[in-house]
Amino acid sequence: MKMLGAIGGFAALMFVSAGAHAVTIQSTYSVDANAVDPGLQIQTAENAANPxxxxxxxxxxxxxxxxxxxxxxxxxxxxxxxGCGADCDPKPISVSFGFLMPENGQSTVTGTTQGDFDALISQEGELRWDGPQTFSYGANGDGLIEVALSDEDFNTGLFGLDEGRGAGATVQASLSLLNDASPMDVPEPKLIGLLGLMLIATGLVARQRRDGRIG
Structure with missing residues (x-):
């Protein structure tokens, strides 16, 4: 009976460990944008904690x-x-994420910045990202974290740009845990096989005790 109780506890632990758990995601980030001519001169400043x-x-x-x-x-x-000159030519911008947890790795979101105007009346800067990027982790590479950044218009003004940080925009990041990594321990089929062998061994021991061969 004690052995059966131990096996039951082992099985319960196995299923609990396979349940959902929170994953700590920690990352540094750095922004690289066009800051000099030619092209619209871009300034950036951190808003979130880093990391x-x-x-x-x-x-x-x-x-x-x-x-x-x-x-x-x-x-x-x-x-x-x-028409619009070099300020309206797309220039690259990128945000590099240096993941520290759940494990070390990197992922980079890329996009462009440029100026835009409407019949010489309204002028603004535009920021457009190429799309979200993912970071995979875990022994099997099946853990998946996605980072998506918001498109923004900034420094919109009439007959010119409304310059300065106060008229700028704030870029938001959406961090998603698409899939947690599978356990690094014993693969699930082997765990099930091990549990089956233990149950068979317990049955044999119980039968031998019943037949009086084990004191």
Whole structure:
């Protein structure tokens, strides 16, 4: 009976350990944007803690302010006949995430910044991301974290740009735990096989005791 109780406890522990648990996600981040001519000159400043830390269950996500973006230019380069100049040419921007937990690794979200104007009346900066990026982790690489960043318009003004950080925008990050990594211990089929062997051995011991062969 004691052995049966131990096996029952082992089985319960196995199923509990296979249940949902929170994963700690911690990452640093750095922004690289076009800060000099040619092109719209971009300034950025951190908004979130660096590194940031969140605890998520599989399927959960969290959205938070990541960094501020703005320009100190007060107008876009343009000509009456040539249209918008170099300030309206797309320039690369990227945010590199250096994951510390659940394990070390990197993922980078890329996009572009550029100026835009509407019939010389309204001018603004535009930030557009190429799309979310994922970070995989775990012994089998099946843990999956997704990072998506918000598109933003910034420093919108009439007959020019409304320059400075106060007229800029805040980029938000959406952090999602798409899938938790499978356990690094014994694979599940082997656990089930081990449990089956233990049950068979217990049955044999109980039978021998019943037949009087074991005191």
């Amino acid at each position: 940031f830390t969140y605890n998520l269950l599989a399927g959960q996500s969290v959205t938070f302010d990541l960094f501020d973006i703005w320009t100190n230019e007060n107008s876009l380069d343009f000509g009456l006949f040539s």
